[in-house]
Amino acid sequence: MSFSLDTLKLAIEQSPDNAPLLLLYGKACLEELNLNDARDAFLKVIRGDPTNANARLGMAEVVQMEGKTSEAIVRLEQLIEEIPDYAPAYVQLSRILVSDGERERARDIYEKALILNKNLSDSTLEKELSEVTPSGSDDKIRDKKAGVTASGEYLQKDSADEDNHPRGGAAYDLGLSDFDRPKISFADVGGMDAVKEEIRMKIIYPLQHSELFKAYDKKVGGGVLLYGPPGCGKTLISKATAGEIKANFISLGLHQILDMWIGNSEKNMHEVFQLARQNAPCVLFFDEVDALAADRRDLRQSAGRNLINQFLSEMDGAESENDGVLILGATNAPWHIDPAFRRPGRFDRTLFVPPPDEEARAAIIEVMARKKPISELDARVLAKKTDNFSGADVKAVFDLATEQVLNEAMKTGKVVPLNTKDLVKAAGRHKPTTRAWFESARNYAMYANQSGFYDDVLKYLGLIK
Numbered sequence: 001m002s003f004s005l006d007t008l009k010l011a012i013e014q015s016p017d018n019a020p021l022l023l024l025y026g027k028a029c030l031e032e033l034n035l036n037d038a039r040d041a042f043l044k045v046i047r048g049d050p051t052n053a054n055a056r057l058g059m060a061e062v063v064q065m066e067g068k069t070s071e072a073i074v075r076l077e078q079l080i081e082e083i084p085d086y087a088p089a090y091v092q093l094s095r096i097l098v099s100d101g102e103r104e105r106a107r108d109i110y111e112k113a114l115i116l117n118k119n120l121s122d123s124t125l126e127k128e129l130s131e132v133t134p135s136g137s138d139d140k141i142r143d144k145k146a147g148v149t150a151s152g153e154y155l156q157k158d159s160a161d162e163d164n165h166p167r168g169g170a171a172y173d174l175g176l177s178d179f180d181r182p183k184i185s186f187a188d189v190g191g192m193d194a195v196k197e198e199i200r201m202k203i204i205y206p207l208q209h210s211e212l213f214k215a216y217d218k219k220v221g222g223g224v225l226l227y228g229p230p231g232c233g234k235t236l237i238s239k240a241t242a243g244e245i246k247a248n249f250i251s252l253g254l255h256q257i258l259d260m261w262i263g264n265s266e267k268n269m270h271e272v273f274q275l276a277r278q279n280a281p282c283v284l285f286f287d288e289v290d291a292l293a294a295d296r297r298d299l300r301q302s303a304g305r306n307l308i309n310q311f312l313s314e315m316d317g318a319e320s321e322n323d324g325v326l327i328l329g330a331t332n333a334p335w336h337i338d339p340a341f342r343r344p345g346r347f348d349r350t351l352f353v354p355p356p357d358e359e360a361r362a363a364i365i366e367v368m369a370r371k372k373p374i375s376e377l378d379a380r381v382l383a384k385k386t387d388n389f390s391g392a393d394v395k396a397v398f399d400l401a402t403e404q405v406l407n408e409a410m411k412t413g414k415v416v417p418l419n420t421k422d423l424v425k426a427a428g429r430h431k432p433t434t435r436a437w438f439e440s441a442r443n444y445a446m447y448a449n450q451s452g453f454y455d456d457v458l459k460y461l462g463l464i465k
């Protein structure tokens with residue numbers, strides 16, 4: 001707080017009904033543990049405006065500090081009921097619940113707070129939430145051995161449980177960033193012909209001709225892991241895959257995955273898969289899947305193991321549960337993926353997504369040029385000058401060139417369109433971001449190339465044929 005109590009007091013004397021000032025004053029009093037004055041300030045605001053969420057939160061804090069925990073909980077629950085999108089109330093309630101030993105509920109509520117407002121994350125609280133419960137239901141599950149059967153059993157229990165407490169299950173509740181039917185298709189992705197063909201062979205045809213596969217008693221399913229340097233179109237091609245077959249697209253990014261970690265929320269994981277199953281054909285995309293699948297044994301021993309087990313058992317799917325659900329994962333760090341994730345039926349197929357070649361870059365350049373004022377552009381020339389550039393790097397070149405031209409435009413007051421020369425010049429000033437990736441990848445590919453996992457990388461680097 002940058003104002004001293006005295007300054008605020010003076011200000012309030014001048015303007016006794018000023019709600020923002022009263023709130024500041026109330027908070028400052030709280031910090032000084034001056035509970036009586038804090039209470040008076042918050043009450044005054046509430047009397048003027050009973051819906052003032054900040055004041056009501058303040059009141060809840062006051063009673064909590066007075067040791068009246070249950071009153072504080074009731075106040076916060078009421079506040080949430082009346083103003084359900086006021087995230088700070090959830091955080092505060094979660095804090096009280098966790099110190100009251102109600103960790104499960106505290107996690108759920110904290111998760112909701114972050115869905116409403118990511119900026120409210122609180123590392124101290126997170127730590128408390130992720131601590132292992134000394135007793136209780138968590139442990140029973142944790143004691144079971146990881147694996148298909150154990151998790152399968154758990155899965156059944158979980159869905160039975162859910163029948164008693166149906167949850168919304170809507171994409172919004174799950175905080176999904178992306179749930180739609182994408183309009184882009186393979187045609188909107190420049191180059192990447194090999195990757196497109198592999199996706200067709202590995203997941204599109206099997207989905208379209210599932211009877212054929214059934215006739216040969218071959219299972220359709222499992223997932224495809226896309227890996228490669230940043231900015232080369234993994235996310236883009238996943239979305240385009242859904243568009244290509246007019247399927248729904250559900251994307252889980254880093255944030256949603258982390259939210260589940262924090263909430264230790266295997267239930268949400270189950271619901272995401274259910275949502276995909278109910279909306280089949282559907283592409284279920286785990287972006288930056290290493291956040292979930294990272295080979296960190298210490299984590300797998302801890303509370304987060306439930307989430308991993310849940311994910312694996314959802315992927316394994318009982319019988320034909322996952323029919324029509326294509327599971328894609330993307331990562332920059334395939335070497336950190338726990339091998340358990342690559343077993344048959346899981347991410348058992350891997351695709352290397354290399355930086356675009358010259359032709360692909362030309363295609364990307366054409367796409368990007370559509371959105372800028374251009375006098376003349378020879379995409380071929382620029383493509384030649386952008387060796388090793390990713391799609392994102394090409395985008396950066398356009399941004400750099402635009403900045404430069406804007407500077408001139410501001411001086412002259414005229415719109416100066418971009419041309420090939422500006423772009424080539426900008427390309428010279430940008431270092432491709434794929435190099436650093438290949439430096440690490442080369443080591444893994446050369447020294448940890450179990451069963452030829454990295455052969456595509458080695459081929460790309462010209463180290464094998």
Ligand SMILES: Nc1ncnc2c1ncn2[C@@H]1O[C@H](COP(=O)(O)OP(=O)(O)OP(=O)(O)O)[C@@H](O)[C@H]1O
Pocket residue numbers: 188189190191192228229230231232233234235236237330331332356360363364367390391392393395
């Ligand atoms: N083949 C392509 N065709 C058209 N645009 C592309 C292509 N590849 C990349 N881009 C452009 O680069 C941007 C970054 O691509 P994308 O987000 O798909 O990369 P990524 O491989 O998922 O990267 P990261 O590993 O950082 O998540 C895209 O939004 C798009 O503008």
Ligand SMILES: [Mg+2]
Pocket residue numbers: 234235236287330
């Ligand atoms: Mg991506």
